[in-house]
Amino acid sequence: MLKRHKRTRGSVRLPALSAAVLSVAAAAFTYTSTAGAVGVNEVTGRSTVPSSESTKTVRYDMGDAAWQLPQTGEPVELSGVVHYPADLGTGRHPLIVVMHGLHETCADRKADAARTAAQRSGDDAAYEAASAKLFAWPCAPGTPALPSEIGYDYLARTLAGQGFVVVSVGANGINAASVSGDDNASARAGLINRHLRMWQELSSKDKGELVGKFTDPATGAARRVGFAHHVDMRDVGIMGHSRAGAGATWQAADSHRGQWPKGVEVKAVAALAPAYNVMTEDMSNYTITKTPFAIFRGTCDGQVGGEAFSFAADAAKGNLSGFHRVAIRGANHNYFNTQWSPQSRQVASADDATPVKGHLGQCTDREDAAPARRLTEPQQRRAATTYLNAFFRRHLLGYTGKDQVLTGARHPDSAITEVDVTVAAP
Numbered sequence: 001m002l003k004r005h006k007r008t009r010g011s012v013r014l015p016a017l018s019a020a021v022l023s024v025a026a027a028a029f030t031y032t033s034t035a036g037a038v039g040v041n042e043v044t045g046r047s048t049v050p051s052s053e054s055t056k057t058v059r060y061d062m063g064d065a066a067w068q069l070p071q072t073g074e075p076v077e078l079s080g081v082v083h084y085p086a087d088l089g090t091g092r093h094p095l096i097v098v099m100h101g102l103h104e105t106c107a108d109r110k111a112d113a114a115r116t117a118a119q120r121s122g123d124d125a126a127y128e129a130a131s132a133k134l135f136a137w138p139c140a141p142g143t144p145a146l147p148s149e150i151g152y153d154y155l156a157r158t159l160a161g162q163g164f165v166v167v168s169v170g171a172n173g174i175n176a177a178s179v180s181g182d183d184n185a186s187a188r189a190g191l192i193n194r195h196l197r198m199w200q201e202l203s204s205k206d207k208g209e210l211v212g213k214f215t216d217p218a219t220g221a222a223r224r225v226g227f228a229h230h231v232d233m234r235d236v237g238i239m240g241h242s243r244a245g246a247g248a249t250w251q252a253a254d255s256h257r258g259q260w261p262k263g264v265e266v267k268a269v270a271a272l273a274p275a276y277n278v279m280t281e282d283m284s285n286y287t288i289t290k291t292p293f294a295i296f297r298g299t300c301d302g303q304v305g306g307e308a309f310s311f312a313a314d315a316a317k318g319n320l321s322g323f324h325r326v327a328i329r330g331a332n333h334n335y336f337n338t339q340w341s342p343q344s345r346q347v348a349s350a351d352d353a354t355p356v357k358g359h360l361g362q363c364t365d366r367e368d369a370a371p372a373r374r375l376t377e378p379q380q381r382r383a384a385t386t387y388l389n390a391f392f393r394r395h396l397l398g399y400t401g402k403d404q405v406l407t408g409a410r411h412p413d414s415a416i417t418e419v420d421v422t423v424a425a426p
Contacts, residue, residue: 056085071183074179079149084166088227095196099169099192147339199231202231237268241274249271273297273298276311298329298330298332302353309325323423324424328384330380332375353374386405
């Protein structure tokens with residue numbers, strides 16, 4: 001049964017979450033956020049670092065060809081940017097893995113300009129040549145990689161401030177590879193599991209590939225961070241944007257749980273504007289009934305249509321852990337990633353929303369959704385952060401204080417936009 005709750009100007013009645021969902025969340029509660037307290041919950045082993053603590057950031061990079069796609073052997077990087085509480089305390093913190101979707105891989109400004117010129121002139125050959133440079137991997141000598149993985153720093157910092165360790169991983173190699181459709185989703189799931197395997201070894205044994213690999217993002221200087229025994233690999237969240245939303249769904253699917261590294265348990269998965277392979281021949285590759293699942297999409301998304309919601313609903317049929325659909329009015333596709341957004345002035349950044357003729361400041365999507373006021377980059381990210389933060393805190397920390405946000409009964413961003421929330425009751 002679906003319960004739809006749309007923001008109105010009047011009061012909204014709060015529907016209670018099911019007993020099954022509440023009991024699962026209560027059992028998962030292992031984090032205490034008490035101002036001034038730094039220690040460990042003796043019952044749960046979870047760190048009690050307060051949410052007001054500051055955060056820190058490190059990077060790791062094993063190289064542009066540190067992993068090869070199982071399907072094709074094409075090279076993929078093993079890199080990530082990590083946001084974490086400045087004080088890790090003495091307990092463990094849930095881990096959230098974030099992955100970006102399909103976008104240009106190399107910040108080649110000359111190629112970007114050449115592609116734009118070729119598009120205007122209708123020169124297909126020149127367009128393809130320029131695109132090949134923009135989607136190369138590894139990038140040509142002297143050409144920097146386009147750092148899509150740092151595009152979610154705004155979200156990762158917020159989550160780290162709540163007690164999570166958040167790693168946003170690079171997937172440029174997959175973007176440049178030949179895999180598509182289900183193979184693309186499978187490849188992204190495989191890369192997520194590859195990173196989880198490294199974190200499991202580091203957390204449980206203080207050994208493995210990540211040891212000695214952390215560096216300062218600004219200076220490149222080596223940084224020693226005591227993640228060992230401070231990351232809870234049995235309380236993991238996954239978030240994927242665009243094609244990585246499909247990859248995250250594939251990774252968390254019931255039929256693929258056996259592929260999770262030993263000692264890893266995924267407790268929540270979020271798909272942000274997911275680009276699913278709607279022509280898949282086997283929905284079991286995406287079906288999630290054992291893990292809390294949330295899908296987000298903007299009403300002005302110029303790349304992913306409304307089929308994302310219906311596909312995710314099919315994938316979540318029978319989900320007994322909680323399924324949330326969140327539609328953000330006036331949000332597009334690219335603004336969720338700062339590196340894909342115009343204010344970054346990054347190569348290939350763009351506003352993908354469709355303008356509404358004769359209505360300045362209004363936007364729609366490629367399916368002519370109802371016009372909405374176009375959100376600014378900060379506004380869109382604020383709305384996304386509000387709901388993603390509530391979702392992960394609920395299902396990884398057991399925090400119930402934002403339940404009304406997750407059910408659509410309360411709308412903390414109502415001054416910015418309308419957010420329609422649909423909750424599937426088990």
